[in-house]
Amino acid sequence: MNSYEFSFCGVTLWAMPSGALFWPDAELLCVSDLHLGKSERVARRSGQTLPPYETRDTLARLAEDLGRTDARVVVCLGDSFDDVTAAENLAQEDRHWLMRLQAGRRWIWIEGNHDPGPVELGGQHLRELQQGGLTFRHIADPGQEAEVSGHYHPKVQLATRGRMISRRAFLMDEKRLVMPAYGTYTGGLHTQHQALNQLMGPQALAILTGPVPTCVPMPR
Template sequence: MNKYAFTFCGTDVEFLSSGALFWPARKLLCVSDLHLGRSERYARLAGALLPPYETRDTLARLEAAMAQVEPQVVVCLGDSFDDAAAEDGLDDEMRLWLTRLMAGRRWIWIEGNHDPGPVEIGGSHMAELPDPPLTFRHIAREGAAGEVSGHYHPKARVTGKARPCLIYDSDRIIMPAFGTYTGGLRTWDAALSNLMRPEAVAILTGPKPIPMPMPR
């Protein structure tokens, strides 16, 4: 089974093993923190040479997740590009690939702290997306309910290995980073543990999503 189904704020959703979230009733696929163009940004700003394959790998995994559920709406929860110039740094092949994925469906770029401005590649750019009973935004807000956010790149450890994970409680979902070159914040970090209720659950990515009490 390569997905984990659960109910959030009265809404049935599915967490895919890839790290994407699917809302079947809306045919909506949500991913967070793609950080496209990270290796290009490192080279541009720091002269650091990383293998320039992360955009290709991220788009391939995104395409596979989309093929799994065939969404009509795709929501990218911010930090989709590693900085404001990273979109311009995409080579023609990656730009065409992304354009092909966007074709024929509603595509929404939520602004993040890395990419606060609109992109020229297409789609809609929004500060946040309210779609009751859920609201999609980049960074969690205290006191929010029905919130789906990203930003923190949560990770948890099982059998000695830390894996990206989704965490959720009755009020909020925090998504894992979908991008290939992304680090992560352990769930016991105060930035996450102070946001989540004591009963919060972590669902680890991998061949089979694994639910567990959120490690603190």
């Protein structure tokens, strides 16, 4: 598996090419900011039509990651749906697929700022999760340590072949790990943004997603 293995607060973790995080010793897979149903929410609120396949694509990648890791615990780190109505309007086929992914696993929905946690879709709804010395929550708390969070959708901007491209990235310093967005239609915040510069320590690293995850100093 082309994953980047690293140590964070005494725990061995894998940054996966998709943007998922795997904790082998806990058999735990963490994904953040799925934003399922974004195309439905955009159409409902603005009338703009997007190809309505992002939920299926996101679930397909999640199923693949679960197959690769055989994770027994899944933590969805907030903003799993683009809003409450998007969760309610989830297509029956996608709802059944999600139920199949949940079967036999402990499935935890962490509360996000876009959704309070889809309590009608099975699994456990928590504000945050503490396990094995780590705390999983949606938005980073600058005063906390050993924290895994999401929310910011971090991206790294790279120059390649004379043009600029963006890659989703994990950000890590000695206190916190910020997850990339997992959802197909999610945007992102470049690491040069003031919010990320203020949040992350001076020695922060970025682990770029993609076929071969790569670790570099966090661009500022």
